[in-house]
Amino acid sequence: MTTPSPLRPGQQLASTDCSTRVVIVRAPSEDAREIACGGTAMVPAAPGRPSGPATGTGTLLGKRYVDVDDTIEVLCTSPGSGELSYAGVPMVVKSAQALPASD
Template sequence: MASPAPTPRPGDQLASATDTTRVIVIRAPQQAAGPIECGGTPMVPAAEAPAPSPADDAPGTLIGKRYVDAADTLELLCTASGSGHLAYAGEPLTIKAPKALPASD
């Protein structure tokens, strides 16, 4: 079994050990507060990921969406959807809201 990634760094590619979820770290805190998890299991470097199991019908992560923690110190981009939900240091990650563009009146 592959070991979890120690401290996430921007550009790291992580994969779930339990489903088909894959993410890229966009922004990461200087000091890791805990592991990045998917479906309750720490994510592993994508190169060390086991073969994914078939996905359920109800995705927990959505491809192309950015996920952030409550403090907005960690940002992940989902590159492959899966049935697990993302968490960091035991706290669930949420989908990042799009930035509002200025009005062009």
């Protein structure tokens, strides 16, 4: 099974290799590519909590991940040991944007 296409905001995906789960925050409207965790395509998440303990430091709970072109953004809802990738390229933790100074 591969990552469902098209990807939609609010859609939940789960890793088949570890306890990583994500929610799609932003996705391209066309030409969506595969989201993978640990090198294996993510699948639609089953209702409920993931089975097994969250281990490793591949994905971090509550962090947003983006691709290098900033076309897709996911939120990690369950950490795991796998590394997220989009179209075969590793995703990175989205950095916080500075708020404007108030005078």
